[in-house]
Amino acid sequence: MSDAHTEIFCCDALRAVAVELPDPAAPTIYVSDSGVTMVVVGLLQTEDGLGYLDQAIQHCPFCGTKLQDAEAIAEKVSH
Numbered sequence: 001m002s003d004a005h006t007e008i009f010c011c012d013a014l015r016a017v018a019v020e021l022p023d024p025a026a027p028t029i030y031v032s033d034s035g036v037t038m039v040v041v042g043l044l045q046t047e048d049g050l051g052y053l054d055q056a057i058q059h060c061p062f063c064g065t066k067l068q069d070a071e072a073i074a075e076k077v078s079h
């Protein structure tokens, strides 16, 4: 995890629950390879292993600080 990634945490609560990568995937908050703060919202056990659905978050769920806006997320995840 680079310095740029750690700087996005606005409060200790968010930093405490965030992990570099969900392993194994679990309902949690993490920063994706593209630098977008994501929260895992659902898990699905498949024949190929554990799959998960994640969602970018725009505001900290603990203190309400705006972390990233939709345009910034779209830029980071554009392929």
Ligand SMILES: [Zn+2]
Pocket: 009, 010, 011, 012, 013, 014, 060, 061, 062, 063, 064, 065
């Ligand atoms: Zn916060």
